[in-house]
Amino acid sequence: MSDVEHSPLGKTVSYITEYDPSLLFPISRAGKRQEIGLGETLPFMGMDIWNGYELSWLNSRGKPQVAIAIFNIPASSPNIIESKSFKLYLNSFNQTKLETREALQSLLQADLSTATGTNIGVQLIIPEQFHQQRLTELDGxxxxxxxxxxxxxxxxxxxxxxxxxxxxxxxxxxxxxxxxxxxxxxxxxxxxxxxxxxxxxxxxxxxxxxxxxxxxxxxxxxxxxxxxxxxxxxxxxxxxxxxxxxxxxxxxxxxxxxxxxxxxxxxxxxxxxxx
The missing domain is CATH 3.30.1130.10 (GTP cyclohydrolase I, C-terminal domain/NADPH-dependent 7-cyano-7-deazaguanine reductase, N-terminal domain)
Incomplete structure (x- = not known):
């Protein structure tokens, strides 16, 4: 498993604008869990809910498309993804032509599932749905x-x-x-x-x-x-x-x-x- 010291975090990098799943940098959860006394049997379940607000790609005619992406990564996954590598990966779609939005969703799901070591959920919110987004504060x-x-x-x-x-x-x-x-x-x-x-x-x-x-x-x-x-x-x-x-x-x-x-x-x- 890759060590965080070898990740792109905190380093100057070139931004790649065509699809490149190798940019994703997985980090094992196990090491930090061992520090707090956790073994293979976890005392919790849950999810890491990621929201991506800067997702863009090109349609088959070269016209830019945008969406907000929601990624649900189970807490039971062996790995997390280092966040800067996640950003670089998403930016690699900027000049990538895709036939359909569903094709993008399939690539995201496949690549992120491979990196995290488990199946993850991917949802795309398209511009016609942006007006449904709202703000709130945590209950309590x-x-x-x-x-x-x-x-x-x-x-x-x-x-x-x-x-x-x-x-x-x-x-x-x-x-x-x-x-x-x-x-x-x-x-x-x-x-x-x-x-x-x-x-x-x-x-x-x-x-x-x-x-x-x-x-x-x-x-x-x-x-x-x-x-x-x-x-x-x-x-x-x-x-x-x-x-x-x-x-x-x-x-x-x-x-x-x-x-x-x-x-x-x-x-x-x-x-x-x-x-």
Whole structure:
């Protein structure tokens, strides 16, 4: 498996404008999962929901076409795709002639399934459907207005607290203050996050301090969300838990990882105001 150090991330590259699936750079999930104590049997299921806003190609007569693409990559896939390589791959369609939109969709699905090691879903939103796209914010109680003092900017075991003597509850808590940094370049990654659970009440001040503690942490989006899931399960032991992060886009792509330990529909893929 390719090491992230050999990816195009953080390097000057030439933009190829004709179809080239070799541009995709897969990265194994296993290494980072081992760091947080995960083995082959995962404590969660879920999806990485990617949205591509800069997809364009040529029809058979050379006329440019555009669409928004939605890619659903299962959390069970062996690999993620390094995001800059994903962008370069999508740009390789810019001067590529295709007979139909369905031909493009088939290529995307085949190439990305090969790179991730599992079958993925691809949906294309065409210009006639653009007016149906809308903005919303994550459902739940936003904890960002809590008046707390913060001095920890790297994730630390023990920050999370659970009110163990209280009755079991079901709630969703949200925050817009999640920030982490790219594992390779150190560039900031911004996100809104939703923590939905059934269990003993999670202390809200401790949760906000914990989420803010990712501010100087270097990890990819998917890895941060899995770390948050594992830490909450370890420290608070909820019966049910779902962690959903909506990251702001970079290079025309946003990544929105979702992890949960119960069956149910995927969360909505509606953009937040910052996306």
């Amino acid at each position: 109680y936003c904890i960002d207005n809590l008046d707390i003092e913060v001095d920890q900017y790297s994730p630390l075991a023990g920050l999370l607290k659970c009110d163990s003597g209280e009755t079991t509850i079901t709630e969703s808590l949200t925050s817009n203050l999640l920030k982490s940094n790219c594992l390779v370049t150190g560039q900031p990654d911004w996100a809104s996050i939703q923590i939905s659970y059934t269990g003993k009440p999670i202390n809200r001040e401790s949760l906000l301090r914990y989420l803010i503690s990712f501010r100087n942490h270097n990890e990819f989006h998917e890895q941060c969300v899995e770390r948050i899931f594992v830490d909450i399960m370890r420290d608070c032991a909820p019966i049910k838990l779902a962690v959903y992060a909506r990251y702001t886009r970079r290079g025309g792509l946003d990544i929105n990882p979702y992890r949960c330990n119960f069956s149910g529909p995927l969360p909505s893929n509606l953009r937040g105001a910052r996306q």
